[in-house]
Amino acid sequence: MPRYKLLIEYDGAGFRGWQVQRNARTVQGELLQAARRLGAGEVDLQGAGRTDAGVHALGQVAHLDIGRAMEPFRVAFGLNDHLPPEINVLSVERAHPRFHARHHAEGRSYLYLISTRRSAFGCRYAWWIRDRLDLRRMQSAARCFQGFHDFVSFADRDLDPEASTTVDIDEVQVEREQDLIVFRIAGSHFLWKMVRRIVGVLAEVGRGRLSESEIAAWLAAPSTQPAQWTAPPCGLFLQQVRYKDEPWEPLFLPAFPLAQ
């Protein structure tokens, strides 16, 4: 079966996450349905990573198999014609038949937005925190996560038994942009809820309620503590899935509406 590599953006607010489910509107489910309407026979679609309900993507990657070969641009137009507007296929290219969106990914990056004011528009895309947050403290604590660590304290019971809890974190950046605090977290792979727990813990650091030594302890030995500060899904964006020889995309503030 011909295989294609898809780059996809979606507003996750109206979906029960990526993973196809019976009786629930999911991103993978909508993509599979649109792919069947291409009229190219049997279809299969695997994403590079699952995103939870309410989580957005600027650059999710998936591989799509269809029954017979079509021009990539026809696949892209055909899918978009049958997709709801909140899911958008940004590009389609023909892939090697053994290309695997998840197994071949060498890194992922996420953006997370905290809004420091109540915002009618931000409520869908950012976590509003009333408390004053100390940016320097958060930036300093963010460095604790960099490098190889066992993130079992930051993971929920994982759905993917193949995933190692040892993760190589490339960078955790924290920057202020007007009324937002923008996080970019890049690494080899991420465990379930791990990004949201890193952000939640850093917000507690910003409030002055947690310190770097506690983060160091949780990275040294398993703890159930970080789970209580899991940040809400609305602020999270899967930014990039990185493959061999590709550069990382930098931290940026998504435009309104998102322009890339």
Next chain:
Amino acid sequence: MPRYKLLIEYDGAGFRGWQVQRNARTVQGELLQAARRLGAGEVDLQGAGRTDAGVHALGQVAHLDIGRAMEPFRVAFGLNDHLPPEINVLSVERAHPRFHARHHAEGRSYLYLISTRRSAFGCRYAWWIRDRLDLRRMQSAARCFQGFHDFVSFADRDLDPEASTTVDIDEVQVEREQDLIVFRIAGSHFLWKMVRRIVGVLAEVGRGRLSESEIAAWLAAPSTQPAQWTAPPCGLFLQQVRYKDEPWEPLFLPAFPLAQ
């Protein structure tokens, strides 16, 4: 009754417009409900302008009467505590008892966003147009609207019989910002659907299907033609309601999420 001047932003996607209606979720309805929960007796609320279902506001103004005086910041916090997150009271100040949000407004400005690409996030806040649009042609035609004109050809049967169909348009700006075309239309007052018809007609000019002479003819004599090109509500933002001695806000691209 003490009167307050409110500055309000809202994401209109989930509302049946501004105007209170029985059995429909509206912005005015939500504000009235929140005001009643202040526990300060009888309430009344009048907006500077009605917005249609799906239309957003960055700076709607309303005057609010409550039964007994409260500190303005308590009114603001109290309202926001009872409002859905898509409606946000940006500021509250005590107003003269005869201040009238609509009658005293000397000008209004609107932003309108056209997206030149399909966009998962833009679908809620911009009108996606596939056709190539000629920016220069639109910018040139936009100047036809400036000054005093009878806009009856651009108005729907108006709900407000007080409003004159002669409108003083201060400026119609059209600028490209990455994948967006941003319009700013400022004037004395606006008739029902007038902004959306100006934008719709300018998009037709951008496509090369209408010319400036047709616009001039519709401004010189009544026509039902412009109605067919009414732009969709999702791209429209009430930007500013201007009162005596206040300056105009410039054209800008709303940040994501909106930061002011």
